[in-house]
Amino acid sequence: MSTATMDVPEVPTGSRVNYLNAQYGVKSWLLTTDHKRIAVLYLVSITLMFFVGGFFAVLMRLHLIEPQGALVQPETYNKLFTMHGVIMVFFFLVPSIPATLGNFLVPLMIGARDLAFPKLNLLSWYIYVVGACFTLYAVISGGVDTGWTFYTPYSSSFSHTSVIPTALGVFITGFSSILTGLNFVVTIHKMRAPGLTWFRLPLFIWAIYATSIIFILGTPVIAITLFLLGLERLLHIGIFDPAIGGDPILFQHLFWFYSHPAVYIMILPGMGVMSELVTCFSRKRIFGYSFIAFSSLAIAIISFLVWGHHMFVTGQSIYAGLIFSVLSFLVAIPSAVKVFNWTATLYKGSISYDAPMLYALGFIGLFTMGGLTGLFLASLATDVHLNGTYFIVAHFHYIMVGGAVMAYLGGIHFWWPKITGRLYPDGWARFAALVIFVGFNLTFFPQFMLGYLGMPRRFAVYPAEFQVLNVMSSAGASILGIGYLIPLIYLTWSMRYGPAAGPNPWGAKGLEWTTPSPPPTENFEEIPVVTEDAYDYAHSTVTRG
């Protein structure tokens, strides 16, 4: 990535007024209503939560080096996996791409000055922070040991840990998701630039739109469920505890009614990022635009109909199990459509292996593995064997880390020059992408084998014959941990010392690349008029920087 010719003359970052230098001081950040600044606020907060959650994962993997457990008491181990799950799911994965890249890019990609409700946008960040504070308080006040699923009646009647503060934190943070989703839906419907019809939108926008629908429809259900859980715990009224007349299966239905669609909240935005990366670095129009667009909506809709596949062995009726199994197979179709279309886009493309593209290619492989192993779990008979083992842990980490986090990092590397106006060292970035890919596979592939051999998840000890695979997994986790620290270092470094990026360092298509980097506060000097389809690289005159 050397700086060279641009369509727009290059101006040193410091001398032009942009959203970063328009105002200075802590107050100008904490009271901002600029979607770009709010995106940066989110970026900082979720990065912090990512490393807190990652810290617990490191402790867990250290502990599992020895069959009898090397580090902590079993009770503490229960708290480690719970807090890792709660923080990573609710405070990192769910907000990751929508709240950072989504906040930054939605108005830029559709040619708007801001989101429809800028103050609401800031409010949603504050709600997130308050929720995170409650959960961090729970961590400090002794932790919580219910698992991130808060299954009743253990969570409501038996656990002696900080269930209420944790659940309250998740409850509060939910409203931040709802408001973000609401803002996106209204903005995408009502504020597209002239000429930007629905089928000219970047596919990232379609993915964010589908995600927002899940935010709006799913999140309130988990909110009310956690509230009922808190009520039962505080007042000892039977809602979910069978000993006092409640129904624990009802809790699981309500919990997964949100939490399964939430899996798609985590992966759909990543799929949106993928469509942008694959086209840009293949220099090709996306293959099957409308298929990818509609598959996002299909995933959002079907995601609400498959929650029962988490409950094949927890007492729901066998007929419900059959139907949920079939529906779960259905959701694989739109996911596979996307993978095929990305692959077809690569075919005969002029591919370049920049850091974002390395993450994108990693995503295709890892997501495919995660998705296919999901079919094992959607099948009733194999699920009985694999349920509750490390196979499940490996499966969802291939989707959540191999998929969502890879896409998130790919997206951050792709739009970093736009966000900060600086370039990062390309060599280091490619190196980090490879380290993460290797570390990830070494961590989680052995877990597939462990699970298939029958090692149950969520236990602090294991039979001695599993030690080799566990040590491999722990070694992989340390490589993965280092892999995540490298970008933290060079990206932070680049904010001060990186060379100026120019408006379009990748020679990419899309409205966000037509405005300077970093963009001015009002995004565009003049609202653009769109006259071409998305990803029109065939007729592109834009060259790479």
Added chain:
Amino acid sequence: MTVHNAHPPGFAHQFEDMQQQREADSLGMWVFLLTEIMFFGGLFASYIVYRALYLPAFEIGSHQLEVRFGALNTAVLILSSLTMALAIHSAQVGKRRAQVAFLITTMILGAAFLAIKFTFEWHHDYVEHLVPGFGFVIRPEWGAAGQHVPMFFCFYFFMTGLHALHMIIGIGLLTVLTVMAHRGRFTPEYYAPLEVSGLYWHFVDIVWIFLFPLLYLIGGRYPGAGH
């Protein structure tokens, strides 16, 4: 940030024109109400499951409620929706004093609803030991079904409590709107805050229309009424 001097008061900089802003405001509230439907929906779903499991207990619980006050409150709320709609109409035709009058009437009706709910109903339930977690007494005459009556009351208090919370937020919104209306902020061209708050108010009203029969009218209260 560009200052749009040519635009009317209430115009936000991120929009192109007043119509776009109005459409965005309105869609925003509709989407929010969708969220609210799912929020109450989780609760209604749980209610339906337990009502199916423990119908006799739910009937006993329902019979402890004061149906007269519930009916009165239904009337109060429907009336308040009418005055809310009239307040919006007054803004559309540019009558400022009528706006303020109708908004204040709506607030009074909302407050009356809460007063009836808290003093005549909730307080009465407390005195009768019908509040789960606060000295609930299972009466022997309820028989075997009695042990699940607290669950009915749990749903009763949670559902009506959540509804009451929405009423309180609504009254807060109305207070702000009344001040704005008094200052003449709304014109036939710009009354979006009034309109979207109206949507919210009607929504809260409709939730009660569902709550009233679900909680007060189950199990054939009167002899010969189809039991």
